[in-house]
Amino acid sequence: MTIRVSKLWFGYALAMAWFYVLLWPLLGIKADGLEFGASFAIWSKVAVASAILLGLYQLKKVGAFGFVERPAKVVGKAAGAVAARVPTWVALALVAAVAVAFPFFTERYAHDVAISVLVYIILGLGLNVVVGLAGLLDLGYIAFFGVGAYTYALLSVHFGLSFWLCLPIAGGFAAIAGCIIGYPTLRMRGDYLAIVTLGFGEIVRIVINNWMSLTNGPNGILGIKAPGIYWWNGKGFEHMLLNSLEQLYYIILALAVFTIVAVYRLNHSRIGRAFEAVREDQTAAELMGVDTLRIKLLAYALGAVFGGLAGTFFAARMKFVSPESFTFIESAMVLSMVVLGGMGSIPGVILGAVTLIALPEVFRGFELYRMFVFGGVMAGMMIFRPKGLWPAKRMGARSEERE
């Protein structure tokens, strides 16, 4: 017992020493000399906080909190039993009701964050087709988002085409881009695939950046129209632009629902099973009759379509696009959502998007240290829940369930 306790505190001391070695160079090395005060102040706060947490953890281990834990366990168990009884459709209806009612009890800022979350949910689910289902690493996914955004931007500004018409067009262009990027990588695996997709992602951004005559380069494209609808005003149909955040929220919500339904149905179809077979064992899949080259190309194209749809909305919402929005860090962000949430799991990816977009907003107060906390959370997650927040369920229920 004492040995284990001392080992724990030794680990604590080691971790704190490591933390200081990491922190001090960041805060203490200045152009006009070295400084210890600022870094020490932060370090000591973190050290005290973690010492308290560690102490509490030990007390819990010893059983000092038995008086709260035991009743809590009983309540938890009862709640779990009730939750298990609730049919899936009730839970889904509840979520849908909250999503629809959301704009009524929140304000502009929350609408803004929610729209971002929904855009990233579509991106995450699209990338999930490629990474989670087909098992192909793609580090340049945001390129398809860019293709979608620029397709709508150009068609809207130069030809005045409507948002609704541009949605399928942008999806189609993104799918073509997906095939172009996918084709040369079909015979690659692992590391090579990662590097090539990373390269293609950058190529798309650089082309957008330098093709001045078409894309206006780094200055971007201004004056993109919001989605419009025809509205009955009593006398006749009147064209109206959906400019307000609430209206945009409902549009992206509808797109997200479409994406979720489409991805779910794909997942539970012959195509989805072929994707998974390719992920599990490509050679065996080919030998069992799956045209693996075609299926992989299809995975890229389908993933790209959702990226393109999200991009179209993004352009319509911002009314401005520039190459800056499509950097590698965005690809990394979307990939993090998929991995953090749980590869191949639809609720997991949704949860991942909410976590990575909404939580940093909550932590705005930390401002400077946001990315620091972000990195820490990611590292911790991968250690403690390597399969993601909500791992894909594979215990039979998937293929056994009937609708």
Added chain:
Amino acid sequence: MATLELSEISVRFGGLQALTDVSFCVREGDIVGLIGPNGAGKTTVFNVITGVYQTSAGQVRYDGTPLRALRPHKILALGVARTFQNIRLFQNMTALENVMVAQHCRTRVGVLGAVLRLPSQKREEERIRQRSLEALEFMDLGEFAGELASNMAYGLQRRLEIARALATEPKTILLDEPAAGLNPAESRDLMHTIGRISELGINILMVEHDMKVVMGICRHIVVLDHGVMIAEGKPEEIQRDPRVIEAYLGNELN
């Protein structure tokens, strides 16, 4: 009719001559055994037939169609399915899903059908499930349909591989050491099962080390040693063939 015909197949891996002028046939209704010491090239024969390896010389024909230029999934679609010496199931999928994948080449519905849940897709999905359950039942795996492949016992995984191959609706099936690692009771079951597969009208080519199994069910045997066919004939002829005895005894002395 559905004859699998190998004529003068040779395969090289760099400096290694893995197969030299191998020729034999698997005819309608046949159960052919392919035997030989380890490293003789038996699995290589399977890989050549199924399109994993290219031959450096010779032809494989199925129903008269040369298989040379075809990719593996096309060869499977023609009706030649196989199992693997080292089990290669889709580990993170359920038994039923594993078998359902095998129906891929017999079904058509694409992305649009799946996303829109068209009636044709629902019908097809129902048929896939029906056929797959039948294949599982045939291999006595019905109760494991929802089990994850990686959680199944070794003997069950071997059976699941055969179920998966059967679900591709083959006319010829290649079994690579199906009894490897099975206990005597399981081996006996397997012999019985192979007989039932043959009764379905499926031609069988099998690699097997267990001589009891091979001599018990094969009507025709091909013996390979160092990539060369050293004998071919009925089981009782093979058992008496001096070159076969030498190859096996010589191998044991090493």
